[in-house]
Amino acid sequence: MAAQPFDVIVVGAGIMGSCAAHAAASRGARVLLLERFDLLHHRGSSHGESRTIRATYPQPHYPPMVRLSRRLWDDAQRDAGYDVLTPTPHLDFGPKDDPALVAAVANGGATELPAAGDEGGERPKWAEVFKLPEGWTAASSELGGVMKATKAVAMFQALAVKMGAVVRDRAEVVHVARTQGEGKIVVRISSGEEFHGAKCIITVGAWTSKLVKSVIGADLPVQPLHTLICYWKVKPGHEHELTTEAGFPTFASYGDTYIYSTPSMEYPGLIKIAMHGGPPCDPDGRDWAIGPGEGGLVEPVARWIDEVMPGHVDTAGGPVLRQPCMYSMTPDEDFVIDFLGGEEFGQGVVVGAGFSGHGFKMGPVVGRILAEMALDGQAGTAEEAGVELRHFRIDRFEGNPMGNARIF
Known part of the structure; x- marks a missing residue:
């Protein structure tokens, strides 16, 4: 299994990673979803009984994402055959x-x-x-x-598996690298096992800064x-x-x-x-x-x-x-949705992070955007939703530690 090539390796099986795995697998991609802990654990940010959904945001770039995500929640519930969202x-x-x-x-x-x-x-x-x-x-x-949080994560994982995705838990990712020549992504877990893929999506929540630091040596402001x-x-x-x-x-x-x-x-x-x-x-x-x-x-x-x-x-x-x-939490409470970039990774690794306590409701649309960025190099869903991804770029913090923050 270690040598099996995947189209996309998703690191982190919270709501964003599970939605990204489902979105990529729905397009016929060979997907591997890796989770550091047990599936549906309570150590991160995607567990629990409830989350809210709302379209009322001070920032104008979120309501269109929420409205599209609401339709995607309905699609997923239809495919699963049960509901996780109570209007x-x-x-x-x-x-x-x-x-x-x-x-x-x-x-x-x-x-x-x-x-x-x-x-x-x-x-x-x-x-x-x-x-x-x-x-x-x-x-x-x-x-x-009201969304049933843990139940929703389980739903997207089950839908991803139904589409052919491979899910592994208790698989802590300790390194992500790119091979010379073919430029494949190599993901290594703590047991020493390695997985190879064309692209990688990192959605590890509170562990984002630690993993990104170990991979590229850069500080990503996700606290x-x-x-x-x-x-x-x-x-x-x-x-x-x-x-x-x-x-x-x-x-x-x-x-x-x-x-x-x-x-x-x-x-x-x-x-x-x-x-x-x-x-x-x-x-x-x-x-x-x-x-x-x-x-x-x-x-x-x-x-x-x-x-x-x-x-x-x-x-x-x-x-x-x-x-x-x-x-x-990011300094401006806006998401990070971007390529890791640099000479080594270019568009080979996509990061979804910093959802700042309000991202769960947008999991389906964020997951689709992450999958499209990995598979296509761009996100048609973002365009469909009328959202400019510039709001979520990593470089907004360069020379400006507060990013998009402004006083309303």
């Missing part, structure tokens, strides 16, 4: 003059809700759950939903962050109101602390409400203990709940469940 409305709210909120509402085509007590428009029943502070506004959009997913108890009598069955939305709250949530779904009587971000961490040396040190990821959420959802969610005693996860 819901989506709600954004925060201070009226918050520039990021204003831009997100405009870019995502959201509709501002009439204020409580206004007679000029109809408010959905679930809007009464929220007690917005003075000077805040809220806008709803139809493109929302792993430790974050915490918090599930809180719904107050008695309100359990059904906050469920997907009742039409409750996914939501995002702008302001000093970015708060996001999914409806009560995976754990009856509990609702996921968490904050975006967290402290830097080493993916190989994380402290798995959950204790007082994580108050910075819990206390701001509790304060927000007490202010905005006081009658519906109980913060006494803190969250009922706390689940650790990681972000792979």
Whole structure:
């Protein structure tokens, strides 16, 4: 098997790598998908019960990607024969003059809700759950939903295998090189086994900087962050109101602390409400203990709940469940989708990284783009989605450590 040539070797079997393997295999390519740990492990960023999908973004280059990705999610579910995405409305709210909120509402085509007590428009029943502070506004959009994260990764892996892809777990990649002459890519794992392919796609999440550094000696600014997913108890009598069955939305709250949530779904009587971000961490040396040190990821959420959802969610005693996860954060929170480049690799190795805690929803479209870049040297899907890949190039950080970052 070690000598078998592949068209594409995908390193990393999280959501992006699994989607890329599926996209490449769907085109008839011979694909090898390598995973460092067990398949569907909980050490990275693609595990867990839920992720949200929304098209409301301050940056205009993301809504087209989300809309196309939503269609690709439907295609994958059809091919798999089961669903991993539950549609819901989506709600954004925060201070009226918050520039990021204003831009997100405009870019995502959201509709501002009439204020409580206004007679000029109809408010959905679930809007009464929220007690917005003075000077805040809220806008709803139809493109929302909850994705079952681990189930979704498994779905794309199964579809890739169905298309002929080979999947190997417990295969830690320690080196990627290009052979002289034919210019094939050689991928070596920790056991010493080597695999040969025409092209390679690297999607190793929080381990990206370490692997890229070992391969080309360059620093890619993708910083792993430790974050915490918090599930809180719904107050008695309100359990059904906050469920997907009742039409409750996914939501995002702008302001000093970015708060996001999914409806009560995976754990009856509990609702996921968490904050975006967290402290830097080493993916190989994380402290798995959950204790007082994580108050910075819990206390701001509790304060927000007490202010905005006081009658519906109980913060006494803190969250009922706390689940650790990681972000792979770029300085500007934009993705990295690019060729590794240089004299050695040219267009032989593609990197997908730095999804900064908001990329899961776009896994199908990112996977297709990565596969097209590897197989074709360019991405027709990006053009179809109306997305310029210049936003995601590595060279945006050259002489500019903040990349695309700007203040909204």
